[in-house]
Amino acid sequence: MIACVAATGLDEHSTMSKERIVGRAVPRREGREKVTGQARYVDDMVLPEMLFGGTVRSQIPRGRIKKISFAPGLPWDEFVIVSAKDIPGKNCIALIGEDQPCLAGEVVNHPEEPVLLLAHRDRYALRRAIEAVAIEYDPLPAVFTIEESELCSEIVWGADNIFKTYRIDKGDIDGVWSKADYIVEGEYSTGAQEQLYIENNGMIAAYDAEHGLTVWGSLQCPYYVHKALIELTNFPPEKVRVVQMETGGAFGGKEEYPSMIAAHAALLAIKSGRPVKIIYDRAEDMAATTKRHPSRTRHRTAVTKDGKILGGEIEFTIDGGAYATLSSVVLSRGVIHAGGAYSWPSIRIQGKAVATNAPPHGAFRGFGAPQSLFAMERHMDRIARVVGLSPVEIRRRNFLKPGEATTTEQILREPINLGKLLDRALSLSEYHSKKERFAKENEAGTTKKGMGIAAFLHGAGFTGSGERYLSSVVGVEGCADGGVRILVSSTEFGQGTKTVLCQIAAEALGLGYDDVSIAQPDTTQVPNSGPTVASRTVMVVGKLVESAARGVLHTLKMAGRLGDSYSVEEFRVACRSQVAAHGQLRSWSQYEAPADVFWDDQKYRGEAYAAYSWAVYVAEVAVDLTTYKVSVDDFVALQEVGRVLHPVLAVGQIAGGVAQGIGFALYEKVIWQKGRMQNNQMTNYIMPTSSDLPPIRVFFEELGNVHGAFGAKGIGELPMDGPAPAILNAIEDALGFSFASIPLLPEDIFEGLTGRALACESDITSAVR
Amino acid sequence: MIHSSMSRSSEIHGRSEISLTVNGAPRTVRAFPMERLLDVLRDQLGLTGAKEGCGEGECGSCSVLIDGTLVNSCLVPILQAADTSVVTIEGIAAGERLHGLQKAFLECGGAQCGICTPGMILASSHLLSKKPVPTLDEIKEGLSGNLCRCTGYIQIFEAVARAARQGEASSQ
Numbered sequence: 001m002i003a004c005v006a007a008t009g010l011d012e013h014s015t016m017s018k019e020r021i022v023g024r025a026v027p028r029r030e031g032r033e034k035v036t037g038q039a040r041y042v043d044d045m046v047l048p049e050m051l052f053g054g055t056v057r058s059q060i061p062r063g064r065i066k067k068i069s070f071a072p073g074l075p076w077d078e079f080v081i082v083s084a085k086d087i088p089g090k091n092c093i094a095l096i097g098e099d100q101p102c103l104a105g106e107v108v109n110h111p112e113e114p115v116l117l118l119a120h121r122d123r124y125a126l127r128r129a130i131e132a133v134a135i136e137y138d139p140l141p142a143v144f145t146i147e148e149s150e151l152c153s154e155i156v157w158g159a160d161n162i163f164k165t166y167r168i169d170k171g172d173i174d175g176v177w178s179k180a181d182y183i184v185e186g187e188y189s190t191g192a193q194e195q196l197y198i199e200n201n202g203m204i205a206a207y208d209a210e211h212g213l214t215v216w217g218s219l220q221c222p223y224y225v226h227k228a229l230i231e232l233t234n235f236p237p238e239k240v241r242v243v244q245m246e247t248g249g250a251f252g253g254k255e256e257y258p259s260m261i262a263a264h265a266a267l268l269a270i271k272s273g274r275p276v277k278i279i280y281d282r283a284e285d286m287a288a289t290t291k292r293h294p295s296r297t298r299h300r301t302a303v304t305k306d307g308k309i310l311g312g313e314i315e316f317t318i319d320g321g322a323y324a325t326l327s328s329v330v331l332s333r334g335v336i337h338a339g340g341a342y343s344w345p346s347i348r349i350q351g352k353a354v355a356t357n358a359p360p361h362g363a364f365r366g367f368g369a370p371q372s373l374f375a376m377e378r379h380m381d382r383i384a385r386v387v388g389l390s391p392v393e394i395r396r397r398n399f400l401k402p403g404e405a406t407t408t409e410q411i412l413r414e415p416i417n418l419g420k421l422l423d424r425a426l427s428l429s430e431y432h433s434k435k436e437r438f439a440k441e442n443e444a445g446t447t448k449k450g451m452g453i454a455a456f457l458h459g460a461g462f463t464g465s466g467e468r469y470l471s472s473v474v475g476v477e478g479c480a481d482g483g484v485r486i487l488v489s490s491t492e493f494g495q496g497t498k499t500v501l502c503q504i505a506a507e508a509l510g511l512g513y514d515d516v517s518i519a520q521p522d523t524t525q526v527p528n529s530g531p532t533v534a535s536r537t538v539m540v541v542g543k544l545v546e547s548a549a550r551g552v553l554h555t556l557k558m559a560g561r562l563g564d565s566y567s568v569e570e571f572r573v574a575c576r577s578q579v580a581a582h583g584q585l586r587s588w589s590q591y592e593a594p595a596d597v598f599w600d601d602q603k604y605r606g607e608a609y610a611a612y613s614w615a616v617y618v619a620e621v622a623v624d625l626t627t628y629k630v631s632v633d634d635f636v637a638l639q640e641v642g643r644v645l646h647p648v649l650a651v652g653q654i655a656g657g658v659a660q661g662i663g664f665a666l667y668e669k670v671i672w673q674k675g676r677m678q679n680n681q682m683t684n685y686i687m688p689t690s691s692d693l694p695p696i697r698v699f700f701e702e703l704g705n706v707h708g709a710f711g712a713k714g715i716g717e718l719p720m721d722g723p724a725p726a727i728l729n730a731i732e733d734a735l736g737f738s739f740a741s742i743p744l745l746p747e748d749i750f751e752g753l754t755g756r757a758l759a760c761e762s763d764i765t766s767a768v769r
Numbered sequence: 770m771i772h773s774s775m776s777r778s779s780e781i782h783g784r785s786e787i788s789l790t791v792n793g794a795p796r797t798v799r800a801f802p803m804e805r806l807l808d809v810l811r812d813q814l815g816l817t818g819a820k821e822g823c824g825e826g827e828c829g830s831c832s833v834l835i836d837g838t839l840v841n842s843c844l845v846p847i848l849q850a851a852d853t854s855v856v857t858i859e860g861i862a863a864g865e866r867l868h869g870l871q872k873a874f875l876e877c878g879g880a881q882c883g884i885c886t887p888g889m890i891l892a893s894s895h896l897l898s899k900k901p902v903p904t905l906d907e908i909k910e911g912l913s914g915n916l917c918r919c920t921g922y923i924q925i926f927e928a929v930a931r932a933a934r935q936g937e938a939s940s941q
Contacts, residue, residue, distance in 0.1 A: 025878075032867070035880055036862055037819075037886075039883050198822045198882070199820065281824055282823045494881035495881070651878065651923075652919070652921075655922075659921030660921075693921060693922055
């Protein structure tokens, strides 16, 4: 007998100690398939009569297409060829706007823009054919950097090259400068970063008039793809089916671009009447698909001699590439996180996303926040230096506290104590003793060591009114065999979606973990529970799963099939008999914004997020002054993410995010030439290997959260925000030299230290009154 | 109906019969000598556990063992695998019973998205065959040819260390 701990309406916090499944390291739901090689990814799937599809792409950044020619000597009649003219509906990849074409018609706006599609049953023949298509252009002038775009000497998008602007005004910022003892300025920048999931993008599409269109693929957001395909084909929604295959990493990189590949495979399948598989190779994936937005952030901060921030101005600008895609929302998250975890009596934040002629930049873990928080956390160290306080003390004196208002005037209700979090991180990392020791040791020798910290927050769920608009739906069904199945469009791509949602439902139902299964995301089977992005799955979707599961229980109890206390077997019997009597047993739950969470879209103010996760990270680095190589020797990641529902998966999320953050800081540099990535290979775009990483030591505080399932908050993106500034702060501690841009490669350090890049220091124009 | 004259003619002329042992069973394939072992395993033998991540020997997700040596199967022409014994991820478990490394990867969180996992487990198995009780540095070195973007490697190191401790690898 298992006592039922999950009666409808129970307050989860009062039952925490009784929880049996939440908080435990149950086996990963699809783990066995993954360790035995049986998990099915899109490239593992073969359909009868299937063709291979490929994409002919633009070779120039911007121009008019004059002519497309097919080299003689190839059997072109064997190929399915699709151009923009073959699109039955709108030639766009519908997302927020509709400015990005599925296939370029008359003009191209970035290198690697899709122009023509080919399919053939032999993939080697296909590859030769793609090479044999020549596109002639009338080139147009192009812009490649934020600065060039801002000049507006060439307009490449809209009226002014600007996709979106945001502005936050809080308090009397204009009156603050005269009261300041110090005004500290700084400019910081971050580069593009490739998501580098190890499974390249891929899709299979099949079409017949009776069933309509089906696509199977590597993707995060089935209903994004669904929406894009409906706009593209004009098919009714029920004639478009999207199925997620096992997905080999995503990190945001499979949020929006899969709609493009699905559209391409679909057009080829519709035209040929045969299934078509498109699998990108690594070079195509890296050159053509999205990356993290490059950014530039300018800070100007008014500070008292005691190190108290009076106010500041922040200009946050991102390079969106050639089409608007998700840039407006990336910008929004970046702007809201720009002030970091600090209290700002007054602030003005101006955000801007600009167009350039590069492939559109897109979603990548953190979504704008790693960029603006990098600047904030580097700038705090700069302020500390100007004021003459330690990096620890400057933060402690300015931390946001419960009851205070964020930059968007959201009153902080969470009982977070950042000072305490900081103290614990310093103690875990032996910050003070190491810093002291390194200062002495650094006087001699060619290896310089340093310690750096970053304190930050990350909002969980969609920004502002996003969750209200999404209105996600979740289903939980009792099955004919007595088991329970979760119906969500939330996808598994490594984070543990399936595992944690099953834990939540099992906990809510008083069942065992193995009594609950979860449907593979398939738009004919599952409702739209929103995209799997924005650290929203456990907190938002998980809460809905909990409530839908309780609905199943409620139905069984109301039907008199279950009492207040029951065994798993009694539940199964009740479930079976209910399904036998009524055909099915399904409970739906739809998101409703809590009454105390309100965001004003017009004023861009209010409850930006239902909950924030908080962290203090400490990096220990060593810089070798012979090779200028930086090694991160220790890394402490301490965070408060609400209740940790699965300790092993949670550590995995943090350690993986920290590793990507270390790559962002020290290794991963996209080399651009005229808008095209030049190093689009794993041999020359360097991500951390097993030999490059420090011990990543992960710790949690658990304060709980009233909005998330069993007290959980978002976790996935948070660890991307802190490593880069903590590492650069540690490098400054080691060298006494401040770097303001990432990625920071050995050659950049060499140039900085040998005075070749005076710009690095000259932008520290700290005016002392 | 679509035909490829190119591939049809080459089917007649270029392919050879090549014999090898795969996961303990003798297999004969018809392939071009320079076809990649990875493609033969996946397309002809239906062994899709080996994955293509980069196609140039950087990521290790196509790792298999040839006569006990760890290789990137995207870099091995099938001809080179003739008369050898190849082990893929599908040959690691003993029927339904998972190998100690597979169990340890599950328990420690060594597999997230799973795409690098087959290669990572083969690299780990290769490491443990040479060094049954590796140090952390030896584990790092032994897996440095296999990229993982999800885990930050920490839980993979734990998995290998756990499997080594339990001595499962040596008993297999």
